[in-house]
Amino acid sequence: xxxxxxxxxxxxxxxxxxxxxxxxGHTPVALVRSESHRNRLxxxxxxxRLLDIEKATAHDFAAxxxxxxxxxxxxxxxxxxxxxxxxxxxxxxxxxSIQGARLAGISRFVQVSAxxxxxxxxxxxxxxxxxxxxxxxDADKALRxxxxxxxxIRPGLLTDDDGTGLVELGxxxxxxxxxxxxxxxxxxxxxxTGAGIGTQWNxxxxxxxxxxxxxxxxxx
Numbered sequence: 001x002x003x004x005x006x007x008x009x010x011x012x013x014x015x016x017x018x019x020x021x022x023x024x025g026h027t028p029v030a031l032v033r034s035e036s037h038r039n040r041l042x043x044x045x046x047x048x049r050l051l052d053i054e055k056a057t058a059h060d061f062a063a064x065x066x067x068x069x070x071x072x073x074x075x076x077x078x079x080x081x082x083x084x085x086x087x088x089x090x091x092x093x094x095x096x097s098i099q100g101a102r103l104a105g106i107s108r109f110v111q112v113s114a115x116x117x118x119x120x121x122x123x124x125x126x127x128x129x130x131x132x133x134x135x136x137x138d139a140d141k142a143l144r145x146x147x148x149x150x151x152x153i154r155p156g157l158l159t160d161d162d163g164t165g166l167v168e169l170g171x172x173x174x175x176x177x178x179x180x181x182x183x184x185x186x187x188x189x190x191x192x193t194g195a196g197i198g199t200q201w202n203x204x205x206x207x208x209x210x211x212x213x214x215x216x217x218x219x220x
Contacts, residue, residue, distance in 0.1 A: 082128075
């Protein structure tokens with residue numbers, strides 16, 4: 001049984017993750033900007049702490065992580081055209097989470113990224129997409145160099161379809177769709193088992209049960 005601090009605790013993937021962690025005997029701590037989210041998140045089994053990702057310092061993050069055993073960075077600046085928030089949320093939020101975990105003495109860190117962000121951005125990509133990819137790329141690079149017990153999950157195109165519990169997971173998996181529910185299931189499995197330390201995996205819909213996919217990929 002452990003306590004898991006989830007940055008971006010009101011996000012779509014996080015809201016699916018909370019009850020999965022509770023079912024496995026863990027306590028999710030949803031870190032959110034607004035008190036207005038408390039009732040909905042507590043109904044999912046999460047404890048709630050307030051944290052404004054963009055305004056908080058690394059020391060604020062560390063305080064929010066108090067008594068936690070692991071950190072999940074699942075925040076994002078959203079699909080709108082605000083380029084600045086790709087930096088302040090997707091990149092700087094991750095960097096402050098990494099530093100906050102170090103300050104709090106937490107070694108386990110799982111990050112939700114995006115598929116193929118290490119590849120060159122196409123020349124015809126729009127400025128918002130470029131900013132998003134570069135923020136995710138740089139956040140992943142920083143986590144890999146952090147010395148923490150990190151795992152990076154890089155989903156393909158996210159959908160709101162019902163989860164199937166069947167995925168394809170690995171470093172060389174090609175871009176395809178994946179339900180957010182199955183991303184949450186992979187996160188829960190990684191956190192519960194401790195699998196995947198020091199690895200980054202692309203994640204799309206597939207035909208392998210989540211537990212088998214995580215165990216099999218970790219064993220390679």
